[in-house]
Amino acid sequence: MADHPHHGVPQGAESQMKTYRPSDEVDFVIVGSGAAGGVMARELSQAGFSVVVLEQGPWLTENDFKHDEIWRDNKSGLTNDHELQPNTFREKEADTAKSSGWAQYGRVVGGGSVHFTANYWRFPEVEFAQATRFGVPEGSSVADWPITYADLEPYYTKVEWECGVSGLAGNPFEPPRSKPFPLPPLPIKSEGVLLERGARKLGYHPWPAPMAILSQPYRGRSGCLACGFCYGFGCEARAKSSTLVSMIPAAVASGRCEIRPLSYVRKIETAANGRVTGVTYFTRDKKEVVQRAKAVVLSANGMESAKLLLISATTAQPQGLANSSGQVGRNIMFNGAGIAAALFEHEINGWKGAVVSRVTWDQVEVPKDTGLYGGGGFDFRSMMTPLGAGFNTPPGAPRWGREWKKNLPRILSNSIMAFGHSTQLPVSANRVDLDPTTKDAWGLPVPRLTFKEHANDTKLQQWFAARGTELLQAAGAEQILFSFGGDSSGGPHLLGTCRMGKDPKTSVVNADHRAHDVPNLFIVDGSSFVTSGRGQPTMTIQALAFRAADRITKLAKSGGI
Amino acid sequence: MPDAGFTRRDFMSAVAGAAATTWASASWSDVHAAAAQAAAASAQDKWQVLTPVQVRELDAVTAQLVPTDDQPGAREAHVVRFMDHSLATFAKEEKPAFEAALKKLAELVAAHYPGQTSFAALGDEEQVTVLKDWEGTDRRTFGTIHGATITGMFSNPEYGGNFGKVGWKLMGFKDQFSWVPPFGYYDRG
Numbered sequence: 001m002a003d004h005p006h007h008g009v010p011q012g013a014e015s016q017m018k019t020y021r022p023s024d025e026v027d028f029v030i031v032g033s034g035a036a037g038g039v040m041a042r043e044l045s046q047a048g049f050s051v052v053v054l055e056q057g058p059w060l061t062e063n064d065f066k067h068d069e070i071w072r073d074n075k076s077g078l079t080n081d082h083e084l085q086p087n088t089f090r091e092k093e094a095d096t097a098k099s100s101g102w103a104q105y106g107r108v109v110g111g112g113s114v115h116f117t118a119n120y121w122r123f124p125e126v127e128f129a130q131a132t133r134f135g136v137p138e139g140s141s142v143a144d145w146p147i148t149y150a151d152l153e154p155y156y157t158k159v160e161w162e163c164g165v166s167g168l169a170g171n172p173f174e175p176p177r178s179k180p181f182p183l184p185p186l187p188i189k190s191e192g193v194l195l196e197r198g199a200r201k202l203g204y205h206p207w208p209a210p211m212a213i214l215s216q217p218y219r220g221r222s223g224c225l226a227c228g229f230c231y232g233f234g235c236e237a238r239a240k241s242s243t244l245v246s247m248i249p250a251a252v253a254s255g256r257c258e259i260r261p262l263s264y265v266r267k268i269e270t271a272a273n274g275r276v277t278g279v280t281y282f283t284r285d286k287k288e289v290v291q292r293a294k295a296v297v298l299s300a301n302g303m304e305s306a307k308l309l310l311i312s313a314t315t316a317q318p319q320g321l322a323n324s325s326g327q328v329g330r331n332i333m334f335n336g337a338g339i340a341a342a343l344f345e346h347e348i349n350g351w352k353g354a355v356v357s358r359v360t361w362d363q364v365e366v367p368k369d370t371g372l373y374g375g376g377g378f379d380f381r382s383m384m385t386p387l388g389a390g391f392n393t394p395p396g397a398p399r400w401g402r403e404w405k406k407n408l409p410r411i412l413s414n415s416i417m418a419f420g421h422s423t424q425l426p427v428s429a430n431r432v433d434l435d436p437t438t439k440d441a442w443g444l445p446v447p448r449l450t451f452k453e454h455a456n457d458t459k460l461q462q463w464f465a466a467r468g469t470e471l472l473q474a475a476g477a478e479q480i481l482f483s484f485g486g487d488s489s490g491g492p493h494l495l496g497t498c499r500m501g502k503d504p505k506t507s508v509v510n511a512d513h514r515a516h517d518v519p520n521l522f523i524v525d526g527s528s529f530v531t532s533g534r535g536q537p538t539m540t541i542q543a544l545a546f547r548a549a550d551r552i553t554k555l556a557k558s559g560g561i
Numbered sequence: 562m563p564d565a566g567f568t569r570r571d572f573m574s575a576v577a578g579a580a581a582t583t584w585a586s587a588s589w590s591d592v593h594a595a596a597a598q599a600a601a602a603s604a605q606d607k608w609q610v611l612t613p614v615q616v617r618e619l620d621a622v623t624a625q626l627v628p629t630d631d632q633p634g635a636r637e638a639h640v641v642r643f644m645d646h647s648l649a650t651f652a653k654e655e656k657p658a659f660e661a662a663l664k665k666l667a668e669l670v671a672a673h674y675p676g677q678t679s680f681a682a683l684g685d686e687e688q689v690t691v692l693k694d695w696e697g698t699d700r701r702t703f704g705t706i707h708g709a710t711i712t713g714m715f716s717n718p719e720y721g722g723n724f725g726k727v728g729w730k731l732m733g734f735k736d737q738f739s740w741v742p743p744f745g746y747y748d749r750g
Binding site: 034067068069071072187188189190192193194197225227230236284344347348349350351352353386387389390391399400401402405408411412413454 | 600625626627628630632634651692696707708710711712714715716717719720723728729731732733734736737738739740741742744745746747748
């Protein structure tokens with residue numbers, strides 16, 4: 001970080017961006033500039049409020065991104081660095097947690113939306129009322145959301161139109177929508193053709209994938225050039241609809257929003273009356289600064305938001321800020337994955353174009369006779385890059401020498417994964433808290449994960465892996481390479497740690513994302529999820545953010561904060 | 562089907578191209594410095610980190626890992642040059658691991674062929690025997706050299722390896738900023 005070329009604000013944004021002094025009491029401080037924080041920044045600043053956004057990471061632009069795996073893997077600045085900010089992990093309370101890189105998140109202006117795959121699936125209607133509809137599986141903390149799909153639908157539509165999502169209305173498994181997609185689907189790839197082939201043979205209903213990548217120019221941004229450097233990379237064409245390009249520029253242009261990169265929040269400040277008064281953060285030089293604010297929005301991601309609340313404990317709130325329920329950090333979910341992989345006779349060339357072009361959602365509810373709870377959906381993807389292909393030899397095959405070398409073109413271009421994305425159940429004992437001994441490079445306690453996957457989820461992922469194998473076989477695979485599911489105890493989907501609900505005793509925020517315990521504190525990110533969805537959470541994180549911004553604007557304008 | 566010990570996490574880190582955890586300790590400016598040096602380097606340049614003996618041994622090992630046949634291999638890709646540049650710049654912290662790996666290799670050579678000290682001096686079949694034993698018995702030290710070899714073979718040429726993009730040509734990869742359909746065989750319509 002010390003040597004990063006972008007310490008500050010990119011040229012262009014610099015001249016038009018409003019700046020505030022830390023002593024100015026702004027209307028809102030937003031912690032995090034990712035999928036949720038970027039939306040909150042644009043919506044609240046355009047609604048007329050003064051806003052400061054504090055982002056841990058640097059402010060990069062498309063000029064900084066490149067087709068370079070060494071750059072990507074070596075502190076490109078896109079994601080968190082476990083050497084500076086370790087995580088620790090244990091399976092149960094009695095264990096001592098060990099160092100682990102269980103959490104991955106975007107640590108850059110735009111957050112994880114800069115490097116993500118950009119699958120933008122709406123949650124099914126049933127997701128929001130599973131406890132009522134199907135009951136609560138033993139050992140889980142499944143509950144109904146305090147909002148319904150109908151409450152969220154206008155905001156799903158808003159995400160599609162405001163951020164830019166490509167797709168085709170009419171998927172028989174998609175919940176009702178009020179408007180078509182603003183952009184047609186991305187071109188079908190060989191992976192998509194093969195998914196269609198396999199799915200149709202099995203009686204499923206393949207459909208163009210909804211993707212937050214522009215298939216055509218839209219609102220001053222370029223359409224996708226199909227360069228192939230998508231997952232894990234920043235988009236050089238500004239076609240991927242990260243908040244870096246879809247939301248942040250408009251927030252800055254409002255003249256009321258300051259984005260402050262390389263600002264790492266260490267504490268939310270609370271007054272004697274229990275209200276928050278601002279946040280303390282480390283500048284790039286590790287100096288502590290207090291930014292005053294009338295209200296605070298935490299959009300730091302499902303791990304960091306919970307960590308900050310726990311770190312910000314006070315004498316009056318010793319369990320952590322907004323944590324009278326004891327639910328902060330609990331119920332963490334990551335989504336499940338059941339994966340099968342195969343080789344095909346001819347080249348697929350998954351290294352060209354966006355990652356996903358077709359999905360099948362016939363598995364949105366797994367069949368009752370399986371006895372399993374939840375569901376999900378499939379895509380076919382290659383995810384092969386040159387270094388990936390160099391390292392990722394099929395199990396059992398040689399990893400070096402003449403035979404391996406001859407096999408390289410097939411590894412790079414002829415392999416596909418059937419990727420099943422699935423439910424992961426909330427479990428109260430699965431939680432993030434503060435590690436009692438390990439500190440990060442700033443001296444803050446690091447997040448400790450205590451986690452054991454619910455037995456349903458392991459079986460569900462295995463079920464998806466088996467269906468994935470069938471799909472690949474039906475698509476004409478030459479050779480199944482492997483198939484497995486289970487052990488999803490980490491990853492980039494950080495969900496559920498400040499769940500929303502009506503009852504202050506069992507949830508952290510209400511349906512307006514307002515902390516039950518603190519009237520001027522809002523928590524808006526994956527932590528608000530009550531259940532995990534069927535994979536692909538970012539679309540819902542952003543729909544929640546657009547809705548939260550509406551609710552918070554109404555509250556603030558009526559003197560309700 | 563999954564073989565023993567091959568977990569989802571291994572796979573995900575592999576497909577995410579975690580190129581090698583061994584190479585993940587660089588800093589931003591160092592990566593750029595490495596690229597600049599590599600661009601300026603030529604075959605006559607002095608070695609910055611590796612000793613002549615290390616260069617000889619690594620040349621022999623990498624030429625077995627990615628042999629030259631009717632297609633270029635590690636030698637043509639300048640993989641050992643890549644290792645030297647990396648160890649001098651963005652992968653400085655890997656130097657002890659490299660030295661430990663080469664020490665382990667020397668021990669294996671001596672164990673298999675008493676009296677021998679040099680891997681490079683062994684015959685072709687003898688070298689393969691040693692490498693197979695190494696891979697099977699000490700995944701960590703073997704992985705240090707294997708990981709650096711793969712990275713030098715297939716990474717962006719600006720770091721000194723994949724010279725003339727021979728690694729990419731070998732696997733059929735083309736670095737191009739834009740593609741149009743059809744992308745592969747099956748979407749030809």
